[in-house]
Amino acid sequence: MTARSRWFVLVAVALLATAYVLPLWRVDLVAPQYPEGLGMLIRINGVGGVKPNDLNSINGLNHYIGMKVIEPDAIPELKWMPWILGGLIAAGLAVAALRRRVPLYLYTVVLLGVLGLGLWDYRRWGYDYGHDLDTEHAIIKIPGMTYSPPVIGRKKLLNFTATSWPSYGGVAMAIAAGLVVAASVATLRSGRRDPGLKSA
Amino acid sequence: MSLLSRSRLLLGAGALTVLGLGYACAGRGSSSLAGTADAAQRVYVAPGEKDELYAFLSGGFGGQVGVYGLPSGRLLRTIPVFSQAPENGWGYTDETKPMLETSYGFIPWDDLHHTALSQTDGDDDGRWLFVNGNNTPRVARIDLRHFETTEILEIPNAAGNHASPFVTPNTEYIVSSTRFSIPVPNQDVPISEYKKYFKGQISFITADQPGKMDIAFQLIMPGFNYDLARAGKGPSDGWMFFTSYNSEQANTLLEVNASQNDKDYIAAVNYRAVEACVKAGKGRRAAVDYRHNYMDEFSRVSRSERRTSVLQVQPTECPGSVFFLPTPKSPHGADVDPTGEFVVAGGKLATVIPVHSTVKMLQAIKDKAFEGDLEGIPVLKYEATLAGEVKEPGLGPLHTEFDGKGFAYTSMFISSEVVKWNVKTLEVVDRAPTFYSVGHLMIPGGATRHPYGRYVLALNKITKDRYLPTGPELTQSAQLYDITGDKMQLLLDFPTQGEPHYANAIDAKKITDRQVKFYSIAENRHPMVARSERETGVTRSGKVVHIRMTAIRSHFSPDNIEGVQLGDTVLFHVTNLEQDWDVPHGFAVIGANTSELLIMPGETRTLRWVPGRIGVFPIYCTDFCSALHQEMQGYVRVSPAGSTVALKGNTRVPAAARGSN
Numbered sequence A: 001m002t003a004r005s006r007w008f009v010l011v012a013v014a015l016l017a018t019a020y021v022l023p024l025w026r027v028d029l030v031a032p033q034y035p036e037g038l039g040m041l042i043r044i045n046g047v048g049g050v051k052p053n054d055l056n057s058i059n060g061l062n063h064y065i066g067m068k069v070i071e072p073d074a075i076p077e078l079k080w081m082p083w084i085l086g087g088l089i090a091a092g093l094a095v096a097a098l099r100r101r102v103p104l105y106l107y108t109v110v111l112l113g114v115l116g117l118g119l120w121d122y123r124r125w126g127y128d129y130g131h132d133l134d135t136e137h138a139i140i141k142i143p144g145m146t147y148s149p150p151v152i153g154r155k156k157l158l159n160f161t162a163t164s165w166p167s168y169g170g171v172a173m174a175i176a177a178g179l180v181v182a183a184s185v186a187t188l189r190s191g192r193r194d195p196g197l198k199s200a
Numbered sequence B: 001m002s003l004l005s006r007s008r009l010l011l012g013a014g015a016l017t018v019l020g021l022g023y024a025c026a027g028r029g030s031s032s033l034a035g036t037a038d039a040a041q042r043v044y045v046a047p048g049e050k051d052e053l054y055a056f057l058s059g060g061f062g063g064q065v066g067v068y069g070l071p072s073g074r075l076l077r078t079i080p081v082f083s084q085a086p087e088n089g090w091g092y093t094d095e096t097k098p099m100l101e102t103s104y105g106f107i108p109w110d111d112l113h114h115t116a117l118s119q120t121d122g123d124d125d126g127r128w129l130f131v132n133g134n135n136t137p138r139v140a141r142i143d144l145r146h147f148e149t150t151e152i153l154e155i156p157n158a159a160g161n162h163a164s165p166f167v168t169p170n171t172e173y174i175v176s177s178t179r180f181s182i183p184v185p186n187q188d189v190p191i192s193e194y195k196k197y198f199k200g201q202i203s204f205i206t207a208d209q210p211g212k213m214d215i216a217f218q219l220i221m222p223g224f225n226y227d228l229a230r231a232g233k234g235p236s237d238g239w240m241f242f243t244s245y246n247s248e249q250a251n252t253l254l255e256v257n258a259s260q261n262d263k264d265y266i267a268a269v270n271y272r273a274v275e276a277c278v279k280a281g282k283g284r285r286a287a288v289d290y291r292h293n294y295m296d297e298f299s300r301v302s303r304s305e306r307r308t309s310v311l312q313v314q315p316t317e318c319p320g321s322v323f324f325l326p327t328p329k330s331p332h333g334a335d336v337d338p339t340g341e342f343v344v345a346g347g348k349l350a351t352v353i354p355v356h357s358t359v360k361m362l363q364a365i366k367d368k369a370f371e372g373d374l375e376g377i378p379v380l381k382y383e384a385t386l387a388g389e390v391k392e393p394g395l396g397p398l399h400t401e402f403d404g405k406g407f408a409y410t411s412m413f414i415s416s417e418v419v420k421w422n423v424k425t426l427e428v429v430d431r432a433p434t435f436y437s438v439g440h441l442m443i444p445g446g447a448t449r450h451p452y453g454r455y456v457l458a459l460n461k462i463t464k465d466r467y468l469p470t471g472p473e474l475t476q477s478a479q480l481y482d483i484t485g486d487k488m489q490l491l492l493d494f495p496t497q498g499e500p501h502y503a504n505a506i507d508a509k510k511i512t513d514r515q516v517k518f519y520s521i522a523e524n525r526h527p528m529v530a531r532s533e534r535e536t537g538v539t540r541s542g543k544v545v546h547i548r549m550t551a552i553r554s555h556f557s558p559d560n561i562e563g564v565q566l567g568d569t570v571l572f573h574v575t576n577l578e579q580d581w582d583v584p585h586g587f588a589v590i591g592a593n594t595s596e597l598l599i600m601p602g603e604t605r606t607l608r609w610v611p612g613r614i615g616v617f618p619i620y621c622t623d624f625c626s627a628l629h630q631e632m633q634g635y636v637r638v639s640p641a642g643s644t645v646a647l648k649g650n651t652r653v654p655a656a657a658r659g660s661n
Helices: A004-017 A056-064 A077-098 A103-130 A168-193 B007-015 B017-024 B033-043 B192-196 B272-281 B359-368
Strands: A025-031 A032-042 A046-049 A153-157 A160-166 B051-058 B064-068 B074-080 B110-118 B123-133 B139-142 B150-152 B172-177 B197-207 B214-221 B224-233 B239-244 B262-268 B284-295 B302-313 B323-326 B331-336 B342-347 B352-356 B370-374 B376-381 B386-391 B399-402 B408-412 B417-422 B428-433 B438-442 B456-459 B474-483 B489-498 B502-509 B537-542 B544-552 B554-558 B560-565 B569-576 B585-589 B597-599 B604-609 B615-620 B633-639
Touching: A004 A103, A004 A168, A025 B007, A032 A056, A046 A056, A046 B489, A077 A103, A103 A168, A103 B331, A160 A168, B033 B474, B033 B489, B051 B110, B051 B456, B064 B110, B064 B489, B074 B150, B110 B502, B123 B502, B172 B224, B172 B239, B192 B197, B197 B224, B197 B239, B214 B272, B224 B331, B239 B331, B262 B272, B272 B302, B284 B417, B323 B342, B323 B352, B323 B359, B342 B399, B342 B408, B376 B537, B399 B438, B408 B438, B417 B585, B456 B502, B537 B560, B544 B560, B544 B585, B569 B585, B569 B597, B585 B604, B597 B604
Parallel strands: B214 B302, B323 B376, B331 B399, B544 B569, B560 B633
Antiparallel strands: A025 A032, A025 A160, A032 A046, A153 A160, B051 B064, B051 B502, B064 B074, B110 B123, B123 B139, B139 B150, B150 B284, B172 B197, B197 B214, B224 B239, B239 B262, B262 B323, B284 B302, B331 B342, B342 B352, B352 B386, B370 B376, B399 B408, B408 B417, B417 B428, B438 B456, B456 B474, B474 B489, B537 B544, B544 B554, B569 B604, B585 B597, B585 B615, B615 B633
């Protein structure tokens, strides 16, 4: 692998590490009664409000439509995601240290796979909250209506407009993934030109 | 208008009309309404936009404070102070009733005249608003984080607490004085022996520590009527100026008998000198009886405590503490300009506006330029302190405020106008009519070092034909003038609640940034709080039933209570579990001979109910809280005395464990 690729991987690792402190995803909810908005920040190890009581308020509102209470402690992913991220960082450092092609290619595949799985899990989580409604106790029941927030984009949910976008940590992870892909591509190309480089 | 009854004042105005004409003709065109569309645009605050200033208008005999936006003149809120408010339970609930305790018992009314914003370094800081109660002498603190009265202190040896609560430049003190001199200590004496027994009194109250107001010292003064006050600043820092009238010491028909002397006095009090005397042990503690009431910040429960002594200082035993400045004809306001150099007196019956120089005063004190003394208090020579007089200002000068650009604005009660004059040259430069009979006027920050000199607000006593009539009792009013140009321009005329005596206004930014949006449920230390539905419950102790309830959109918990018996007193302790802005819940029960509760998010409030008959009685939320507000209700079953129905509330923890975090 080239020196440039190695730097790409190291920068990617640093970006991945920011996800320990920066939120990954942000969901904003705005309604006529909430001009200032309510918001949720999804972090590697928790779900919280943008303002201190936002999560509490969102849960309070969700009880009208029979949605489950969002309790960060009850979401298992939030327990093991920090370890997976740690593994990705460690593996990245190892790839940079080994300076070999195959580990880099493998790492690229694993990283993209894990991030893809994470997104899929986030979508599944949102789908579950939005669809698994307590219809017996729900106060507002609209036939056919479900309340899953979008993964990316904007959606009208009754009086609320929900907007969901990657936050700083999510963007950092996307850039990290891009850098690792770029590192692989660069290594692939350089390998063709200069077969003398180290290989597995 | 505290000085003259209304009917008398109209007669007075009539009698002086002939004199008034001369003034009325000069410069009336200045505030013509020719630019009405332009004026309308300058006070128009478009939907969704906010006002530039908060204005706090005293409610006079309503005992409350009106909060208005300026320049729109829109009423935002009424803050009950010396009053009860059935709208939210202020003065009705167990948590707030102690605020209205006095040594005379529970007094849910007072005559609220003056407002004073707290200051830091001589400028309004937006922390607190102080107000006075004139009738049963009291001062109060309103916390501007949540627009609520949080402290009330009664003043002993006072009667008619009028020169109050004016504040010193760093809010170390607010002041109080007695308008009606009375025997000190009060005793059974013939009123005709006024001169022998009656004393005046001026109190300095520590004010910079919330919940800890106290009377630092009380000066025992000659038996005059003490009227209004202002703190010095700059060269006059450490001084407070009090007007007085009735230096004749009349005790009957004051309108004639107290108007005899050519000059009355401004009492200049050097409070630093008094502090030194107190330190040197020259004060004496006198036995008195008064109350200090305050609201605990975390339980939001108020307490009333009795106090039994006050430190009194005799000016004669503390030389250099008080001087009298002769001032023409029953002065009303004593207003200090932004530099602190000039004190402007409003002699109600004077034909000039005298302006004293504090620099000259300090020199005169040094030179001992005295013309004599009054009960041992030195009287300075009029010429020795006078900077000059504003000639032919108008009729009935009362109060003066400053724009910070070298101009003073004086209200003229009898000629019903605002007169603008140059502080340096003492020349009148403009005059604008008011509709009618302006009392105080107010420039935002007009009593500070840096006035916000864009507007002057005239606070009028009489409106007559200005609004749609409402029977014999008509509204009072406020009128807003633009003072950014050379000529004052009337922009807006709006009705007020109660009689606005004085007012303050402040840049909205100084207040909006520190707003409390709700109380933290985690910090709620009310003894009967239920921080979640799990903590609710019903308990009996003798004939008292305590119901710890919670309210959250859109249910009470418990919502059905059984086992209450005829003869019980039921206390509903309702905690609002919401933790969001603008989500109060209300609470009412049929037949309660008190008001409703309005419970702010995170707060606990108590409604006391003595059921008078057997049956089942509904409770419900009175504040439209949510789409299912109409479903927010419950029942209380009242059984005969001695019934075997078990005491219970259907407390339940719903699947959603809300309120637990």
